Amino acid sequence: xxxxxxxxxxxxxxxxxxxxxxxxxxxxxxxxxxxxxxxxxxxxxxxxxxxxxxxxxxxxxxxxxxxxxxxxxxxxxxxxxxxxxxxxxxxxxxxxxxxxxxxxxxxxxxxxxxxxxxxxxxxxxxxxxxxxxxxxxxxxxxxxxxxxxxxxxxxxxxxxxxxxxxxxxxxxxxxxxxxxxxxxxxxxxxxxxxxxxxxxxxxxxxxxxxxxxxxxxxxxxxxxxxxxxxxxxxxxxxxxxxxxxxxxxxxxxxxxxxxxxxxxxxxxxxxxxxxxxxxxxxxxxxxxxxxxxxxxxxxxxxxxxxxxxxxxxxxxxxxxxxxxxxxxxxxxxxxxxxxxxxxxxxxxxxxxxxxxxxxxxxxxxxxxxxxxxxxxxxxxxxxxxxxxxxxxxxxxxxxxxxxxxxxxxxxxxxxxxxxxxxxxxxxxxxxxxxxxxxxxxxxxxxxxxxxxxxxxxxxxxxxxxxxxxxxxxxxxxxxxxxxxxxxxxxxxxxxxxxxxxxxxxxxxxxxxxxxxxxx
Numbered sequence: 001x002x003x004x005x006x007x008x009x010x011x012x013x014x015x016x017x018x019x020x021x022x023x024x025x026x027x028x029x030x031x032x033x034x035x036x037x038x039x040x041x042x043x044x045x046x047x048x049x050x051x052x053x054x055x056x057x058x059x060x061x062x063x064x065x066x067x068x069x070x071x072x073x074x075x076x077x078x079x080x081x082x083x084x085x086x087x088x089x090x091x092x093x094x095x096x097x098x099x100x101x102x103x104x105x106x107x108x109x110x111x112x113x114x115x116x117x118x119x120x121x122x123x124x125x126x127x128x129x130x131x132x133x134x135x136x137x138x139x140x141x142x143x144x145x146x147x148x149x150x151x152x153x154x155x156x157x158x159x160x161x162x163x164x165x166x167x168x169x170x171x172x173x174x175x176x177x178x179x180x181x182x183x184x185x186x187x188x189x190x191x192x193x194x195x196x197x198x199x200x201x202x203x204x205x206x207x208x209x210x211x212x213x214x215x216x217x218x219x220x221x222x223x224x225x226x227x228x229x230x231x232x233x234x235x236x237x238x239x240x241x242x243x244x245x246x247x248x249x250x251x252x253x254x255x256x257x258x259x260x261x262x263x264x265x266x267x268x269x270x271x272x273x274x275x276x277x278x279x280x281x282x283x284x285x286x287x288x289x290x291x292x293x294x295x296x297x298x299x300x301x302x303x304x305x306x307x308x309x310x311x312x313x314x315x316x317x318x319x320x321x322x323x324x325x326x327x328x329x330x331x332x333x334x335x336x337x338x339x340x341x342x343x344x345x346x347x348x349x350x351x352x353x354x355x356x357x358x359x360x361x362x363x364x365x366x367x368x369x370x371x372x373x374x375x376x377x378x379x380x381x382x383x384x385x386x387x388x389x390x391x392x393x394x395x396x397x398x399x400x401x402x403x404x405x406x407x408x409x410x411x412x413x414x415x416x417x418x419x420x421x422x423x424x425x426x427x428x429x430x431x432x433x434x435x436x437x438x439x440x441x442x443x444x445x446x447x448x449x450x451x452x453x454x455x456x457x458x459x460x461x462x463x464x465x466x467x468x469x470x471x472x473x474x475x476x477x478x479x480x481x482x483x484x485x486x487x488x489x490x491x492x493x494x495x496x497x498x499x500x501x502x503x504x505x506x507x508x509x510x511x512x513x514x515x516x517x518x519x
Contacts, residue, residue, distance in 0.1 A: 005218040013042025015072035021305040029248035036241035039233045044316040047207045050214035061217045141256040148263035159273040160228045166275030178209035183216045193381045203384040207319040227275045235272030238283040245290040250501035258497045266419040278483045284317035286490045289451045296447035307358040311365025330457035334450045335359045393468040406466045409477045417485045
């Protein structure tokens with residue numbers, strides 16, 4: 001029954017993605033991104049389906065799953081048929097361009113990628129010099145990533161065996177407790193979200209608990225192995241998404257080094273197996289950024305399905321934890337700011353129109369999830385204690401000491417985050433950036449600017465939450481700040497390698513014209 005539930009979950013996730021984002025000629029690297037997104041989207045859909053059956057009082061969860069599978073399968077078939085009937089764009093390159101381009105002279109999978117690239121790349125390829133990555137870099141990055149991946153798998157397995165019920169208070173007192181209320185509560189499942197157990201945070205969103213309860217409904221009992229397996233899937237799906245997206249956008253070396261940075265972060269593996277919701281949230285934040293970059297890359301031929309999926313991923317982030325609501329707000333502000341900024345400069349440009357289309361599709365993708373969250377918080381959950389006393393909040397904001405304390409903790413966490421043995425990854429990346437900064441050229445990367453602004457606003461929002469928290473400030477910082485940093489860490493690695501990539505990875509030289517220096 002677990003295998004059946006797992007197969008349905010993955011099928012729902014894959015069909016939901018490919019029904020929106022499909023191409024007549026499949027690009028290998030983008031196919032890997034879709035596969036990496038499948039577990040997270042499947043678990044999110046499983047969560048929403050179970051939640052809706054609970055709201056409707058219907059116990060036939062399997063029937064809902066099969067019905068949704070048929071609906072998505074039909075949509076996928078229609079989309080594939082429509083894509084097959086479309087006239088494919090013709091991208092022709094001269095033989096000289098193919099010879100000089102490292103993609104056409106190297107990896108065949110990369111050749112397939114470029115063959116489906118927008119026509120705007122053709123002119124730049126004609127004058128692109130032949131640049132080959134050093135063989136030692138490819139070998140070292142491959143071996144290092146393989147070792148880090150094996151070590152992460154081994155450590156994660158040992159931790160799951162040692163802590164089958166999760167590690168830490170939040171695992172069994174919040175997330176798994178909510179899952180048991182949803183699964184075992186029957187008609188009284190709402191009792192898990194009232195004021196009688198305020199320490200369990202009844203206002204927390206339900207992606208993780210509802211997905212776990214959905215699997216339990218297939219098994220017939222609350223097997224503790226299910227939340228452990230779900231945690232493992234989120235952990236290594238995040239890693240797979242980071243690697244596949246960087247390979248697609250910046251090349252193989254960037255993907256492997258980015259994966260190495262994440263897989264070798266001890267705190268990431270530890271938290272991924274603890275059955276908390278921070279790693280799942282980091283997955284959806286990363287997914288939103290990755291899909292935003294894919295949408296930006298395809299904007300020239302108006303393939304806006306990744307933009308809608310980016311909005312869906314942001315909505316799933318909000319359905320995972322309250323911090324996800326802050327992320328959605330930050331992403332919306334960043335996208336609106338970028339679109340307005342461009343509208344003042346070039347009102348009639350294709351980029352101007354594309355920015356507003358991307359924003360519209362992102363909002364369209366996130367809207368159903370935001371409505372679901374609003375319904376849950378308004379009708380089921382009790383209000384949280386964070387905004388319970390406006391007068392106290394104002395007093396705390398006006399206390400200079402709190403600003404200084406929080407700033408100190410943020411600075412210290414930047415130095416010690418990740419539980420590395422020798423050099424913190426944050427410091428290593430910062431030093432690496434400063435070394436290559438003089439060689440960095442300014443380039444127009446709208447998705448990168450939007451993502452970086454979103455990350456900054458989210459971090460600023462975390463700072464503001466500590467300013468107004470009604471809990472003891474030192475206690476709150478001590479037990480949550482490192483997890484807040486972890487929520488943004490995979491995305492920070494992704495944006496870092498997208499930023500430095502054009503200076504380091506030959507793959508990024510594809511399509512750059514020496515005359516204008518733009519992609």
